[in-house]
Amino acid sequence: MTGLAFDVRWRRGDFALDIEASASPGVWGILGHSGAGKSTLLHLLAGLATPDSGRIALDGRILFDCKARRNLPAHRRAVALVFQRARLFPHMSVRANLDYAGKHAQRGRQIVSFDEVVEELEIAGLLSRRPRSLSGGEAQRTALARSLLAHPRALLLDEPLSALDPRLKRRALNLLRKIAGRSGLPILYVTHEIGEFLQIGEMMLIIESGRLEAHGRYLDLMMQQRALRSMQSLGLVSLLRCRAVEHRREQGITRWQVVLGEAGTTPPVVNAPLVADPLGTERSLALRPQDIALSAQHVCGISVQNQWPGTIRRLVPHEGQVFVEIDVGLPMIVEVTSRTITSMGLEPGSTIWCLFKSNALRYL
Amino acid sequence: MIWDAPNAAEWEALKLSIQVALGAVAVTALPGIYLGWLLARRRFFGKGVVDLLVHLPLVLPPVVVGYMLLLLLGRSGPISPILDAMGLDIAFTRRGAVMASAVMGFPLLVRAVRVSMESSDEGLEEAAALLGAGPLRRWWSITLPLAAPGIITGLMLAFARSLGEFGATIILAGNIQGETRTLPLAIFSTAQTPGAEGAALRLAVLSLVLSFASLATSEWLARRARRWNEP
Numbered sequence: 001m002t003g004l005a006f007d008v009r010w011r012r013g014d015f016a017l018d019i020e021a022s023a024s025p026g027v028w029g030i031l032g033h034s035g036a037g038k039s040t041l042l043h044l045l046a047g048l049a050t051p052d053s054g055r056i057a058l059d060g061r062i063l064f065d066c067k068a069r070r071n072l073p074a075h076r077r078a079v080a081l082v083f084q085r086a087r088l089f090p091h092m093s094v095r096a097n098l099d100y101a102g103k104h105a106q107r108g109r110q111i112v113s114f115d116e117v118v119e120e121l122e123i124a125g126l127l128s129r130r131p132r133s134l135s136g137g138e139a140q141r142t143a144l145a146r147s148l149l150a151h152p153r154a155l156l157l158d159e160p161l162s163a164l165d166p167r168l169k170r171r172a173l174n175l176l177r178k179i180a181g182r183s184g185l186p187i188l189y190v191t192h193e194i195g196e197f198l199q200i201g202e203m204m205l206i207i208e209s210g211r212l213e214a215h216g217r218y219l220d221l222m223m224q225q226r227a228l229r230s231m232q233s234l235g236l237v238s239l240l241r242c243r244a245v246e247h248r249r250e251q252g253i254t255r256w257q258v259v260l261g262e263a264g265t266t267p268p269v270v271n272a273p274l275v276a277d278p279l280g281t282e283r284s285l286a287l288r289p290q291d292i293a294l295s296a297q298h299v300c301g302i303s304v305q306n307q308w309p310g311t312i313r314r315l316v317p318h319e320g321q322v323f324v325e326i327d328v329g330l331p332m333i334v335e336v337t338s339r340t341i342t343s344m345g346l347e348p349g350s351t352i353w354c355l356f357k358s359n360a361l362r363y364l
Numbered sequence: 365m366i367w368d369a370p371n372a373a374e375w376e377a378l379k380l381s382i383q384v385a386l387g388a389v390a391v392t393a394l395p396g397i398y399l400g401w402l403l404a405r406r407r408f409f410g411k412g413v414v415d416l417l418v419h420l421p422l423v424l425p426p427v428v429v430g431y432m433l434l435l436l437l438g439r440s441g442p443i444s445p446i447l448d449a450m451g452l453d454i455a456f457t458r459r460g461a462v463m464a465s466a467v468m469g470f471p472l473l474v475r476a477v478r479v480s481m482e483s484s485d486e487g488l489e490e491a492a493a494l495l496g497a498g499p500l501r502r503w504w505s506i507t508l509p510l511a512a513p514g515i516i517t518g519l520m521l522a523f524a525r526s527l528g529e530f531g532a533t534i535i536l537a538g539n540i541q542g543e544t545r546t547l548p549l550a551i552f553s554t555a556q557t558p559g560a561e562g563a564a565l566r567l568a569v570l571s572l573v574l575s576f577a578s579l580a581t582s583e584w585l586a587r588r589a590r591r592w593n594e595p
Contacts, residue, residue, distance in 0.1 A: 048490055074493040075502075087491040091509050100505070104496030150495045 004154050004186045008044050008054035008064075017041065017210035020054075025184040027177060027201030029191060029218075031234050037210040038190045042156045045188070046081040047074035058154055058186075078106060080152035082160040086139035088131035094142050095127040101150040109151045111183040112175075117145045120175040122168065136163035144172060148179065155179075155187045161196075166363075170283075173200045194218075194231065195286040195364050198239040206230050219331050228318050237286040238332045240270060240361075244281045247274060253305065253358055256285065260329055268329055271305040272361040284364040289323060289335035291360035295353040296344065305358040308332075312350050315341065326354060370566050376542055377550035378570050384458070384546055385526035388465035389519055392473055396522070397515055400477025401507065405486070422471045426531025430464055433536045437463065460537035461544040465529045469522030476521060480514020481507070512589040520582030527575055547571045 007020035017037045030038050043049040045056060047063065050071060056064040058079065063072045088097050098114070118124050121141045131139060140163050147155065157176075161169050177200040180187045188205075191197050197204065198218065206213040206227055214227035221227040222236065242256035252274045258267045259282065272285060298307055310328035317323075322341050324334045332354055336346075346352065370378070402408070403415060421429050435441055437454040447454060454460045488510070492502045508515070530548040537544035539553060547567055554564040 046494060048494075073499075074490070075496050075498050078496070079494070081494050083487075083491075085487070087485075087487050089488055089492070089506060100492070100497070101495045104501070106496070146495065 002059050002184065004045065004056075004058050004188070006045060006054065006056040008041070008051040008056065010040065010044055010049065010051050015040075015210060017044075019207065019210070019212045021205055021212055021215055023186040023188060023203075023205070025180070025186050026203060027180045027187045027189060029189050029194075029197035029201055029204035030207060031190075031192065031194065031197070031204055032207035032213075032230065033192065033233070036207045038207055039158055040210075041207065042081055042158055042188065042190060045154075046079045046156055047072060047077050048081070075104075078150075078153040079156060080147040080150050080154070081156040082144050082147045082158065084140075084159045084162055086131070086134075086136075086143035088134075088139055088142055088146070090131050092131075093127065094123065094129050094131065094134070097131065097142060097146050098123075098127075098149055101146045101148075105149065105151040109153075111151045111179055111185065112148050114149065117148050117175075120171055121145050122171070137165060137168065140164060141168065141172065153185055155185060157187065157189045159190055159192075169196075170199070170364075176200055192234055194235045195237045195239070195362070198237070198286070199284045199364050219325070222323065222333055223314050223316050223325060225316065225318065228316065228323065232318075235288075236333065237288055237362075238292075239364075240285045240287065240330065242270060242272075242283055242285055244275075244277050244279050244283070245269065246279070249274065256283070258330060268308050270361065271358045272363070273358055275363065286362045286364055287332070287356060287360060288362075289333045291356055292332065292334040293355040294324070294334060294336060294340070294344065294346070295355055298353055299355065302355075303357070304355045306354075306356050308354045310352060310354055312346060312348050312352055314348060315346065326352060328354060368562065368566070370570065371563075373541060374550065374563065374567055374570070377545055377547050377567065378574065380458075380461075380542070380544075381527055381546040381548075381571075381574065384461045384465055384529075385523050387462040388469055388526040389523050391462060391466045392470050392522055393519060396470060396473035396518065397477050397508075400474045400518070401481050401511075403474065404478045404481035418474050419471045421468050421532075426468060426529070427535055429467060430532030430535030433460075433464060433467060433532065437536070455536060456538040456540065456544070458537070458543055461533050461546065464532035464536045465526035466522075468529050468532055469525040472521040472525055473518040476514050476518030477511060480511045480517075484510040513586045516582060516585045516589055520578065520585075523582075524575060524578055527571070527578065547574070 003022055003024040005022040010017045017040055019041060032038050044051050051064060053066040055066065062070055063077050064070065089100065121144060123141060123145055126134065126138055126142065134142065140160055144160050161172055164172060176187060189197060202218040204218055204221065205215040206221065208230050213230050214221050214224055222231065241259045243259055244254055245257045246255040253271045254274050256270050256272055258270060260267045277283065308328045310326040313325040313327050315322055315324055317338060320338060321335055322338050324336060324346065326332045326334055334354060399418065434455055437443060439455065454463055489502050489506050492506050497505065528548060533544065533546065534549060539545055539549045547570060551564055551567045554560040554567060
């Protein structure tokens with residue numbers, strides 16, 4: 001079996017972790033509030049902590065098996081873990097830090113080249129510097145580069161990009177997505193920001209108080225009662241992958257065409273606040289469920305810039321509110337009160353317009 | 365008089381002091397660094413007792429340490445059959461002088477190494493492991509270089525302690541000219557000899573110069589190591 005499969009139990013004092021899940025090759029988000037056990041889980045998988053019982057396997061190779069008394073030490077697992085704090089070796093230059101990873105990497109395995117990492121993470125200018133002289137973001141980029149150059153079989157990321165500015169963060173996320181796509185390794189990405197994660201993946205594990213609440217595709221999870229509760233406070237959003245098509249400076253907006261997976265449908269165009277990105281640039285925009293209004297028909301004479309027709313797919317009630325999944329060519333999540341559902345007579349299959357202001361869109 | 369050049373016996377005492385001190389440092393370096401690391405980084409059964417034993421020479425009168433070593437390593441001591449079998453004579457030999465110095469300097473070395481290892485970040489060793497570096501490799505490439513200033517300080521303290529060693533040496537190794545009579549013992553002998561005040565003073569000056577030189581060297585080395593670690 002390829003990917004990372006685990007079933008681990010670990011208890012210290014009041015905190016107990018008990019999680020069974022598997023992550024196929026690709027990018028997985030690990031979401032949960034602080035103290036939920038996300039970092040602990042990564043430590044157990046990487047071999048920095050030992051589960052009290054359970055089993056961990058990576059691509060069919062047993063990393064830990066309590067019953068068989070097998071416990072591979074961290075340096076033989078080929079599992080890289082990048083921390084929020086960069087942990088660069090202070091007595092070595094940035095280049096020596098990167099070379100250190102290459103020296104101990106498994107022979108014959110390469111998930112990325114030195115040049116590509118240096119280029120994509122913009123490290124070229126830092127190579128001769130010492131870690132102490134780096135800013136937080138520079139150090140994080142170096143740490144990520146170092147872990148990639150170890151050419152691991154699984155990559156665990158514990159909020160590794162928290163200090164990066166948005167542009168560099170996008171570049172780093174793109175690189176991760178690319179590597180996951182071509183190298184077939186599982187990447188587990190811890191974050192408490194759904195919007196940030198959705199830029200590189202849609203599969204996620206949601207963890208609360210040391211337990212797995214739910215796991216699967218983001219859109220499916222969003223329609224599960226159980227997952228909703230945790231996800232709501234983690235920044236539930238609809239994600240629009242868009243390409244810039246026009247700047248209307250006088251109106252203060254940039255028009256973006258949504259990039260759709262399947263061909264045939266006319267992709268909707270969205271008006272968002274003006275940005276300086278050149279035309280043709282691809283960006284991800286996020287839209288919160290509570291920022292979308294519903295209307296039975298197109299509305300004229302209204303300040304709302306974006307009006308999209310769609311079809312209702314599902315209704316999911318949650319604490320007096322209802323989450324509605326609407327297919328507008330791509331799935332959108334809208335939050336309304338249950339009164340709205342009855343008064344507008346909404347049900348799966350009905351046609352509806354989604355209205356949202358350009359200011360409601362957030363660039364990721 | 366005092367302005368005369370040191371005579372052969374005095375030069376010999378100086379040479380012997382340096383030899384014994386170097387020998388003591390050479391013998392204790394590896395176990396001292398390892399034990400400092402153990403005490404800083406590992407939890408094991410009996411750690412408290414080990415810690416206490418290592419530090420004992422620091423608080424006991426040196427004469428007592430020397431006496432205990434003599435009981436242990438002397439001709440009728442419990443280890444003497446083993447030493448005989450190996451053809452090793454410790455008591456009243458140069459080896460005894462080295463042994464006495466080594467035991468007295470050991471706690472200083474262990475302490476300095478331990479403090480420096482405790483203050484360096486364990487997370488860096490974890491990071492190295494996650495990049496695929498095995499335990500030995502991590503020790504050489506991360507642990508040792510980062511603790512280098514502390515290790516150098518510790519080795520130097522042990523060396524300096526050995527230069528000043530008197531009590532334990534005179535009990536375990538005696539005061540044999542050309543064999544175990546280091547500078548402090550030579551000073552003791554001359555100071556007791558009527559009319560040899562000049563010689564005692566000359567030896568004291570030699571001792572002063574030697575101590576000063578070793579201190580300056582250690583400071584220079586430690587500073588270099590620090591600069592190398594923290595640019």
